[in-house]
Amino acid sequence: MDFATQPVLKVDQATIFQGIDPILSNVSFSVEQHEFVFLIGKTGSGKSSLLKTLYADLPLRSGKVEIAGFDLNKIKNNEVPFLRRKLGIIFQDFQLFNDRSIAENLAFVMKATGWKDKGKIKERMAEVLLLVGLNNSSSKMPHQLSGGEQQRVVIARALLNEPSILLADEPTGNLDPDVADGIFKLFQEINKKGTAVLMATHNHDLLRKYPYRVLKCEAGKLLDSQTHDVSFGSPY
């Protein structure tokens, strides 16, 4: 089998639930390696629920999902941390430890995900901070950074374990437009280096500006711009 041509994410006839309520049904789509995909839909339409199912925060009860080499139908609780190492997960609230420096924030994740060698930890940390343009900030505390810089740290943190796909839930939601644009460009750079990106967003200017594929949650279904005429006129 040629793994280089396997999609990084494959969803087949899945139903996305919140508790006992089905939120999206008949969800089927694939994301190829290197692909950039927007996930849109009105507030409450199911974007976060879909992403949460993909990183095994919500159980998959019906249908099939394979992501980053894991089969979510078969995954055991103790395997979920290994799945999440292969995914870069990014939210709009930055979720950094405010009482630890940037280096300590990153080291915390690295130690929790099995990194032991101090030299390698330092080296990888420097690499990801350079990638996000924050190579001089490792000793700073989160409150000494702007919102956009804090989001860059979160992206650096998500890249530590070289994920095959980034799952981003409104990553630019709390940032002013210029800063949001910079963060978006960073996602594009990461994507050009070979990481797939699935990004939930309400920012329809981005959709107009960048003609990536669009998945839209609408009326309990997921529409795909590859097979449907997906409109994104109204942001909400």
Ligand SMILES: Nc1ncnc2c1ncn2[C@@H]1O[C@H](COP(=O)(O)OP(=O)(O)OP(=O)(O)O)[C@@H](O)[C@H]1O
């Ligand atoms: N923890 C929860 N428990 C029960 N129902 C929930 C929970 N979280 C979300 N829901 C419900 O699931 C549905 C989908 O919500 P979800 O958060 O996935 O939408 P969304 O498209 O991400 O919205 P937004 O754009 O506002 O973030 C909504 O009806 C919401 O009320």
